[in-house]
Amino acid sequence: MSFEALGLRDELIHAIATQGYSVATDIQREAIPLVLAQHDLLAVAQTGTGKTAAFTLPLLQRLAAKQSTKVQGVRSLIVTPTRELAAQVAISVEIYSTQLNIRSFAVYGGVRIEPQIAQLQEGVDVLIATPGRLLDLYEQRALHFENLEILVFDEADRMLDLGFIDDVKRIQSLLPVKRQTLLFSATFSKQIKHFAREMLNAPKTIEVSAVNSTVDLVAQTFHPIEQARKSAALIQLIQQHRWSQTLVFIRTKRTADALVTELEDAGIAAASIHANRTQHARTQALNAFKAGEIQVLVATDIAARGIDVSQLPCVVNYDLPYVPEDYVHRIGRTGRAGNTGTAISLFSPDEISQLQSLERYLDQHLKPSTLVGFAPKDQVTKSWSANKANTRVNSAEKPTSRNMENTKHVKGKPPAAKLNIDDEDDELYGNFEADPHTSSSRKQHKGSAGGAKRSRRK
16 A cells, blocks of 8 residues: 555655655554544554554654644653664654654753753654653653643553553653553563553554564574684674674673674674663764674664664574564564565573573474584583473464563563573663663763754754
């Protein structure tokens, strides 16, 4: 279906065309008419399905239909779990609103708050924000929401996983009851259903792009290998395949930096993004990666949220994630919008249980493939063979990661000894990169974060 057939105005159609799009994706085709009809919406869609445009396009159309030159306060609020995703959404809003008289602004950690407050005083129609920074600004009386029309939660499942539920509930309490609320999530868990019941009013529900529809577009390879030899194996793979760009997912901040050093020693241009790097440094690294100035970007899961690189040829899982959904998010960075991609996973003996959880989640048998020159010791293959039968489950009774024993950490911090992690260094359970301003620590961080301007009224 064309975007014209969805009833979008000419200015938006032109902006879409400049990005090379002419046909709406499934999520766009289903969501846009519902948003334009002012329904509350629960939409479940994977990364890479065009979900950002599915809410930004109709949101901009609604705001453009009722404009004023007066400073009215925020008219639409988009809440995201991480800084990177906030920045990415803000770029999309800027692109699509190029010919519209709509001001947009993104606020998140990493820069000073004072310039952000000054910009908000000039007025903003669309505000994109992480939860803690948004509440900081409200507490400093830099925001008001009397004229808010549309509220969007993007990647709501990640927001809940990161423990932002209290901040989100507080944000909701500050907003007008009469509003349109859109909730976008990559998963349809019990948590999300409960969250939707609390936040939405008689919502329409759509679900597109099931897990396997994303996975099936990606050629997946799993190499068993000792942990100590992973960096050498990665270097060999990069040199052998000559990928122009490779996004490498890694578990901890410390090992991310160490891997970058090893890659550069091998003559491979690389950079890392994680919680200990400043916002400016992460933005520079991402821009250099997109521009082809560096060949490899090493990222932790949370830091990678919001990264959008078109035609990314390969994703490497240097460490397997604890949560199977994160695996789908990771490999969804390649094989986007119907394109094929490559995902290579390196797993060590202590990651066998994660691989089995992934098999159960995907309802697929994932056959390991030995990497030439890096054949593992018998313990890896023996561990795999001994537990192989445990991966066979009835597809009609396939469990989700939420009720698997080895992923019980989703709702709380797991015992570090059980999962063999360095608790202080693991970004997932320590210093949340998503937004440094949680409700318990917001006051001590005030003034340390700010925002990025993306578009202003012409």
